[in-house]
Amino acid sequence: xxxxxVNNHRPSELLSRLASxxxxxxxxxxxxxxxxxxxxxxxxxxxxxLGAVPAVAGILADSADDVIDCNNNNCNVNNNINNILVQxxxxxxxxxxxxxxxxxxxxxxxxxxxxxxxxxxxNEKVVDAGARxxxxxxxxKLAPKYDFLQQKNMEFLISLLNSENENVxxxxxxxxxxxxxxxxxxxxxxxxxxxxxxxSLLECGSLSQKxxxxxxxxxxxxxxxxxxxxFAGPEIERPLGSIIDLLKDRYxxxxxxxxxxxxxxxxxxxxxxxxxxIKSKLIHILIELxxxxxxxxxxxxxxxxxxxxxxxxxxxxxxxxxxxxKLHHHLQKGSLHPxxxxxxxxxxxxxxxxxxxxxxxxxxxxxxxxVTDALTVDSADVxxxxxxxxxxxxxxxxxxxxxxxxxxMVVVPLVQLxxxxxxxxxxxxxxxISNVVVDFTTHKCxxxxxxxxxQLVQLATSMESAVRSNALWALKNFVxxxxxxxxxxxxxxxxxxxxSSLICDPEPSVQEQALALVRNLVxxxxxxxxxxxxxxxxxxxxxxxxxxSTVKAEIGIQGMYALCNVASxxxxxxEAVMHQLFPQMVDKNQSFMINFLQSNDSQLRTATVxxxxxxxxxxxxxxxxxxxxxxxxxxxxxxxxxxNDPCVDVKVIKFMFWSFFFIFFFTFLINLISIFVEQLRVxxxxxxxxxxxxx
Amino acid sequence: MPVRVAENSAPSQxxxxxxxxxxPPACTLLSVGQAFSGTQNVSSLQKEEAWRVNVRIQGCDLxxxxxxxxxxxxxxxxxxxxxxxxxxEGEIVDTKNYTFYTGKWEASSEDDKRHWTKFPSFSPLxxxxxVDGGKSLDLSNYxxxxxxxxxQYFVNVGTDCGLTIAGFYYVCFSCSxxxxxxxxxxxxxxxxxxLELISTNEGRSGxxxxxxxxx
Numbered sequence: 036x037x038x039x040x041v042n043n044h045r046p047s048e049l050l051s052r053l054a055s056x057x058x059x060x061x062x063x064x065x066x067x068x069x070x071x072x073x074x075x076x077x078x079x080x081x082x083x084x085l086g087a088v089p090a091v092a093g094i095l096a097d098s099a100d101d102v103i104d105c106n107n108n109n110c111n112v113n114n115n116i117n118n119i120l121v122q123x124x125x126x127x128x129x130x131x132x133x134x135x136x137x138x139x140x141x142x143x144x145x146x147x148x149x150x151x152x153x154x155x156x157x158n159e160k161v162v163d164a165g166a167r168x169x170x171x172x173x174x175x176k177l178a179p180k181y182d183f184l185q186q187k188n189m190e191f192l193i194s195l196l197n198s199e200n201e202n203v204x205x206x207x208x209x210x211x212x213x214x215x216x217x218x219x220x221x222x223x224x225x226x227x228x229x230x231x232x233x234x235s236l237l238e239c240g241s242l243s244q245k246x247x248x249x250x251x252x253x254x255x256x257x258x259x260x261x262x263x264x265x266f267a268g269p270e271i272e273r274p275l276g277s278i279i280d281l282l283k284d285r286y287x288x289x290x291x292x293x294x295x296x297x298x299x300x301x302x303x304x305x306x307x308x309x310x311x312x313i314k315s316k317l318i319h320i321l322i323e324l325x326x327x328x329x330x331x332x333x334x335x336x337x338x339x340x341x342x343x344x345x346x347x348x349x350x351x352x353x354x355x356x357x358x359x360x361k362l363h364h365h366l367q368k369g370s371l372h373p374x375x376x377x378x379x380x381x382x383x384x385x386x387x388x389x390x391x392x393x394x395x396x397x398x399x400x401x402x403x404x405x406v407t408d409a410l411t412v413d414s415a416d417v418x419x420x421x422x423x424x425x426x427x428x429x430x431x432x433x434x435x436x437x438x439x440x441x442x443x444m445v446v447v448p449l450v451q452l453x454x455x456x457x458x459x460x461x462x463x464x465x466x467x468i469s470n471v472v473v474d475f476t477t478h479k480c481x482x483x484x485x486x487x488x489x490q491l492v493q494l495a496t497s498m499e500s501a502v503r504s505n506a507l508w509a510l511k512n513f514v515x516x517x518x519x520x521x522x523x524x525x526x527x528x529x530x531x532x533x534x535s536s537l538i539c540d541p542e543p544s545v546q547e548q549a550l551a552l553v554r555n556l557v558x559x560x561x562x563x564x565x566x567x568x569x570x571x572x573x574x575x576x577x578x579x580x581x582x583x584s585t586v587k588a589e590i591g592i593q594g595m596y597a598l599c600n601v602a603s604x605x606x607x608x609x610e611a612v613m614h615q616l617f618p619q620m621v622d623k624n625q626s627f628m629i630n631f632l633q634s635n636d637s638q639l640r641t642a643t644v645x646x647x648x649x650x651x652x653x654x655x656x657x658x659x660x661x662x663x664x665x666x667x668x669x670x671x672x673x674x675x676x677x678x679n680d681p682c683v684d685v686k687v688i689k690f691m692f693w694s695f696f697f698i699f700f701f702t703f704l705i706n707l708i709s710i711f712v713e714q715l716r717v718x719x720x721x722x723x724x725x726x727x728x729x730x
Numbered sequence: 731m732p733v734r735v736a737e738n739s740a741p742s743q744x745x746x747x748x749x750x751x752x753x754p755p756a757c758t759l760l761s762v763g764q765a766f767s768g769t770q771n772v773s774s775l776q777k778e779e780a781w782r783v784n785v786r787i788q789g790c791d792l793x794x795x796x797x798x799x800x801x802x803x804x805x806x807x808x809x810x811x812x813x814x815x816x817x818x819e820g821e822i823v824d825t826k827n828y829t830f831y832t833g834k835w836e837a838s839s840e841d842d843k844r845h846w847t848k849f850p851s852f853s854p855l856x857x858x859x860x861v862d863g864g865k866s867l868d869l870s871n872y873x874x875x876x877x878x879x880x881x882q883y884f885v886n887v888g889t890d891c892g893l894t895i896a897g898f899y900y901v902c903f904s905c906s907x908x909x910x911x912x913x914x915x916x917x918x919x920x921x922x923x924x925l926e927l928i929s930t931n932e933g934r935s936g937x938x939x940x941x942x943x944x945x
Contacts, residue, residue, distance in 0.1 A: 649936030
């Protein structure tokens with residue numbers, strides 16, 4: 036067999052053949068390199084390491100020059116050169132195909148401009164090979180960005196799209212898919228009439244032209260409602276019709292791309308494609324595409340996710356279409372490609388993100404076991420997706436209340452992921468555990484026993500702010516309604532100094548979570564308020580300082596609720612809060628309480644008024660003095676100004692506050708009267724005694 | 731002095747379709763973690779009887795008109811444990827997710843009206859409820875929140891404990907003082923068992939609020 040001898044050369048041997056001065060030898064070597072590396076990443080890598088790409092790029096450059104020099108000479112020479120050009124372009128395209136390291140090597144070798152030059156070659160095969168190689172490069176994010184805003188570039192692009200050659204027009208579409216990002220570029224492409232051309236390719240093009248057009252249309256539409264509305268307008272005949280038609284195409288990839296294009300249109304212009312028919316169609320097609328054994332099946336769950344994410348109506352339709360059963364079925368198959376595995380888990384996560392009915396289905400099918408299995412697989416993306424899926428399903432308060440999730444099967448592998456080398460896995464695991472530890476039963480000890488609590492405290496000091504913030508979030512949920520013993524163990528692990536430094540963390544989200552954690556720590560048993568006074572009231576001081584300086588409502592809300600909870604304690608606690616609200620050194624400045632009461636955020640206004648209610652609680656002896664202080668700081672008159680506050684909650688508290696105020700006012704009057712009566716009595720007695728003395 | 735909110739407490743009607751925000755107001759006293767205590771009157775013709783009851787809110791999702799929590803009944807006769815805990819889920823009457831008409835749990839619209847009218851704060855709404863079930867009411871500024879609470883399962887005892895959770899509660903929460911009134915409805919139990927709860931501060935000299943957030 037002739038091919039046997041060709042295929043047996045080792046890479047190093049082939050490389051020396053590429054350097055041959057004999058055109059025939061060189062041509063055969065090029066062909067063999069190309070054949071060996073097609074679809075074989077390992078082979079690509081080994082050729083890459085040997086420096087094959089610069090060698091092939093050099094051959095391409097030399098031959099491209101030769102073709103110009105001998106353009107008018109004899110045809111045979113040109114034929115040989117053209118063959119070399121075709122084979123070197125094809126080899127470079129293969130290196131670049133689906134392999135970023137290959138793309139980088141091709142670009143580094145300076146082959147890109149020479150491949151572009153091939154597009155103006157007179158030989159159709161050379162043009163085709165050049166276009167094909169460039170398409171491979173433009174499928175990677177590493178491809179040089181194309182500047183659509185330059186007139187000559189736009190003209191060149193139009194010429195590519197108008198070409199009869201399938202690969203050349205496909206290249207045009209790939210360039211758009213790769214480089215069209217800004218709304219200005221999208222508008223420029225629309226104004227240049229590109230969409231008409233793409234639309235005609237959808238209707239009359241070949242399979243690859245249709246696919247390429249669908250992809251580039253999606254990039255032109257993405258987040259640009261103006262362009263979508265123009266495209267869907269009367270200017271273009273049956274604009275969306277041509278895409279919708281392709282949902283029925285016989286090729287799975289075309290159906291997938293048509294779905295993805297329509298999903299982009301739907302999310303960009305929510306008023307389009309809203310009828311239930313098209314929604315159901317998209318759901319059914321994407322579910323069906325999961326069965327595809329190849330790349331289409333790998334990508335289908337991601338498209339499905341983007342269709343249903345944040346959309347309850349679509350999640351409901353998908354549930355009715357048995358999407359969870361189908362996804363479960365695929366998950367059960369086992370030995371899935373990591374990309375498909377990740378996609379299915381993310382699709383399940385989106386299905387269970389909002390609706391309890393979906394979570395019930397998920398749990399009744401016992402998908403949970405398969406998802407927890409995925410927490411320990413090799414791929415970090417799959418582990419992250421499994422955590423995200425758990426995060427979604429553990430939003431079920433009904434099951435949290437029943438203590439359904441806080442068991443060793445779920446908790447132990449999640450806690451192990453706290454130390455995962457990948458930060459995204461860590462963050463996702465912390466997100467899932469944040470929900471799991473919202474447990475209303477007495478099973479929180481499981482989390483402590485497996486070392487979860489101690490690890491959360493350690494992660495609160497991580498260098499990554501997302502990890503710190505999520506660790507504190509989980510601790511906040513963990514101590515919610517926890518008994519005092521559990522809170523004490525968290526606090527002794529955390530320490531007042533660490534907690535106060537986290538309240539003053541440079542990252543606002545960390546500050547917010549640290550304050551919310553303190554808020555929960557000092558709720559419940561009255562003894563818990565004492566946490567605030569550890570280490571000379573370090574935490575209380577940190578809260579006061581943070582509230583003085585913050586401009587973020589979220590931080591103000593958590594800080595004020597923390598103070599509110601302390602102010603619900605005894606007289607000493609209330610006075611300590613007053614000290615933070617009115618520190619002596621900033622007496623001349625307006626109290627931040629005024630700003631909070633004037634905030635646009637009703638939650639911040641509410642938290643502030645509740646704190647005032649607690650400080651002026653009528654059962655506490657020092658309330659009157661505090662009320663006077665609040666009045667002097669202009670807070671009482673500010674509350675008076677809130678008569679028409681649209682927030683019912685603030686109004687209600689305000690009325691409670693005024694009821695206290697009036698009680699104090701009358702108490703004050705009664706006190707005055709009794710002092711007056713007493714003085715009168717004393718005077719009378721004195722008068723009497725003097726009178727007696729006189730006598 | 732609760733009742734002062736009367737200035738704008740009359741519910742308005744939503745113009746046109748139910749497109750605006752008609753959800754009840756967010757109320758801190760009806761948020762997660764809040765506790766209530768009181769009694770449920772279970773008197774029958776034979777004898778006067780009331781059980782002590784504690785309630786804790788565990789979940790609240792105003793967007794979906796959803797609320798849930800636990801209910802503890804203390805010293806229930808015939809029960810094996812001193813405290814019987816149940817988990818309940820609530821439907822908030824927001825005219826978007828749920829209306830005043832129950833449409834399930836063996837409650838007819840007549841049963842609904844008979845129970846809702848037991849709450850004085852329902853009176854201003856009655857006429858509109860009779861017209862369209864209250865669908866056109868805007869309750870977003872109304873200082874009372876109407877709900878149905880349905881016990882779903884026993885937390886600490888088995889279903890064979892000799893007790894039933896077949897019925898459900900018609901509930902009215904006052905945003906003004908955090909009090910809860912309710913009436914238990916079960917065609918097979920004594921009618922109009924009254925539930926009366928007040929917000930508790932658990933030994934504190936003021937109100938305390940904790941919270942959790944699901945990710």
